[in-house]
Amino acid sequence: MIDELNRNGGRLAHDQRAIQEFIPRHRYELSDLRFVQLGNRQADPVFSRLHYLRSARPGSLNFGLVDPVSRLPVTLCSVSSLEWRQVGRQLQTQFGVPLGAAWDVSRVYSFDVAPPNAISFLLAKVRQVIRQEIPAVQLLTTAVDPNLGFVGASYRAANWQQWMSIEARPYLYVHGVYASPRQLRTRFGGTNLAELRAAYPQEKFEQSPTKLLLPSVIYCCRIRGDTEAVLPGDQRRLRR
DSSP states (O other), rough: OOHHHHHHHHTHHHHHHHGGGGGGOOOOOGGEEEEEEEEEHHHHHHHHHTTOOOOHHHHTTTEEOTTTTTOOOOEEEEEEEEEOOHHHHHHHHOOOOOOOOEEEEEEEOOOOOOOOHHHHHHHHHHHHHHHHTTTTEEEEEEEEEEGGGGOOOOHHHHHHEEEEEEEOOOOOEEETEEEHHHHHHHHHHHOOHHHHHHHHHSEEEEEESSSSOOOOOEEEEEEESSSOOOGGGEEEEEOO
């Protein structure tokens, strides 16, 4: 939904100016980029200012493809333990993935200078390093929101599979800026807008007025071996 993106999009120019030193300027071939683990100092400003969620996921591992000269990431992602309980339970019940053995690709961002296929190449590298260094992890997951125009092409190109979907929920805003339920819980202690308005009358809490029709799609990738396809009839739609 373009209108939902535009609510944050008005801040984009300001946010880009605020983190000029983190924005790559030159194009390179995919073969010239270097895969690295990124510290929070490099990753957090990008996710907090330029990613549509306007936040970095605390406690994540960050990875990126950096250009060979400035060492700035042109494509980056964060990975952390899956905390989505409904998804975790379904993975355990339907696919035999133990609770705690799935990690979530929670943020992905690619600058305009990134070459084609940069995201799928990065995802393949992340899978490889997790397989080598974090053996307890069996599966990577991510959520793709088609209501914002995302279609999951980079995940499919990296051989991820659609395994399930989950009901859409309204977008929430504080003073016109998108806020995830996690952010609301962290900042204000809850997600019930009526209670938050009563507790914080100086804040402006809003909910998107448009009903979201499309569920978020959950893509998955096994860390070891091939990731099996799941027929549409076997894909469950989870409730929030």
